[in-house]
Amino acid sequence: MRSLRNFTAILFCFITITVNAQSFKAGAAYRIITPDPLLPVSGGIGTPEPVTQKQGDLFVRVMVLEKGATRVAIVGIDNLGWPAILGDKSRELIKGIPPENILIGVTHTHSAPDAYGFPNEKGEVLADMDYLSWCVQQIADAVNEAVEKLEPAELKIAVGEAKGKIAYNYYAPRLYDPRCGVIQAIGTSGTNEGKVISTLVNYAIHPEVIGPGRGILSPDAIGPMYDRIESKVGGVAIFMNSAQGGMVTADNRRPNNKEASDYAECTRIGELLADQALSIVENAEIQKDPNLFCASKTIELPIDSELMRMIIDNSPMGMKLSNGYNIQTNINLLNIGTAQVLTIPGEALPNIGFYLKRKMHTNDPFLFGLTNDAFGYIITKEDFNSFKRYEYISETSLGERTADILIRESLNLVNESPNAFGY
Numbered sequence: 001m002r003s004l005r006n007f008t009a010i011l012f013c014f015i016t017i018t019v020n021a022q023s024f025k026a027g028a029a030y031r032i033i034t035p036d037p038l039l040p041v042s043g044g045i046g047t048p049e050p051v052t053q054k055q056g057d058l059f060v061r062v063m064v065l066e067k068g069a070t071r072v073a074i075v076g077i078d079n080l081g082w083p084a085i086l087g088d089k090s091r092e093l094i095k096g097i098p099p100e101n102i103l104i105g106v107t108h109t110h111s112a113p114d115a116y117g118f119p120n121e122k123g124e125v126l127a128d129m130d131y132l133s134w135c136v137q138q139i140a141d142a143v144n145e146a147v148e149k150l151e152p153a154e155l156k157i158a159v160g161e162a163k164g165k166i167a168y169n170y171y172a173p174r175l176y177d178p179r180c181g182v183i184q185a186i187g188t189s190g191t192n193e194g195k196v197i198s199t200l201v202n203y204a205i206h207p208e209v210i211g212p213g214r215g216i217l218s219p220d221a222i223g224p225m226y227d228r229i230e231s232k233v234g235g236v237a238i239f240m241n242s243a244q245g246g247m248v249t250a251d252n253r254r255p256n257n258k259e260a261s262d263y264a265e266c267t268r269i270g271e272l273l274a275d276q277a278l279s280i281v282e283n284a285e286i287q288k289d290p291n292l293f294c295a296s297k298t299i300e301l302p303i304d305s306e307l308m309r310m311i312i313d314n315s316p317m318g319m320k321l322s323n324g325y326n327i328q329t330n331i332n333l334l335n336i337g338t339a340q341v342l343t344i345p346g347e348a349l350p351n352i353g354f355y356l357k358r359k360m361h362t363n364d365p366f367l368f369g370l371t372n373d374a375f376g377y378i379i380t381k382e383d384f385n386s387f388k389r390y391e392y393i394s395e396t397s398l399g400e401r402t403a404d405i406l407i408r409e410s411l412n413l414v415n416e417s418p419n420a421f422g423y
Contacts, residue, residue, distance in 0.1 A: 043212030081374025105371030224270030243353025290337030304399025
């Protein structure tokens, strides 16, 4: 009888240990990456614009998720874009997460220092490489801290329409995706039981209320979004952009063809987005011990644009080319509870975003744009150079073949992955 009791006790301990080992965990952290002294800011190709002040701080913000042997880091940076060459340097410094499971994206603020190494019309590159190297370390430190803070957690996941004057399409006002996706991690043990660890907001918008020509360094509307979420529910707020190309921008329109372009307008938009995101996720069902799956795939994209070839040729980043002017990049697919996430290495136009979401195997689709790389606009071959309105977008894309390749490879990832949704 004693041996039976001992066996039962051992079996109970084994089951308990196994369940605990498989339990879902989350952690979050951030670092301020505002340069001191301030640096010129970049809204794209050309010479960075000098600044005399900052309005809000720039951040790197991290959410790490873990289930069993699977661990994933989602990183959001307040910058225009973040090339893989910089992301890979951070990945080398991060412990305990496979490099392919570290997703690094940007908010796309147009009021942060140049991270691409854009050459200007004279061929000069004015990016501050010391600052970028420092940011590489800050990113790694934030991820490593989030790993150390991993704790038992559950999720709330929801996708819904964000209402109000937040974004619109400058080229065709209603041609944008109003859906906002939210993933909120909540602690389940100890003093953190019931407390929000992190809230991730996924929405398509150009945060360019201020823009690069105002002499101001700023996270733009995303900074007030962070502040609003954290003041209301606590934890670390993270923003991952979506399919905001062509030209889904902040809705700062005013009567008589005027625009509001100060930090007060950034605050209005950011706080409205935060309030809508929290409203969307507020009544979502708790997902206890949600599934977690991550897949990564290397794809090759041809660079047909002469402008993009010139930028890559003259950038100090040392981007690696193959087979002539082809460049490799990684795309990811994540299944997190009921959510499915695809990453996009640039600014996909809304129609591409709508199509991908429609083909994903979930009612909670998320797209992380400008993630793992930032290769300019991604436009379909049907739209490429077809309209005068799209001249700039076509010129600053890799070419007309990018969208077809991205869509095909992304949906292959979706269709080949296990449909292990839920919790």
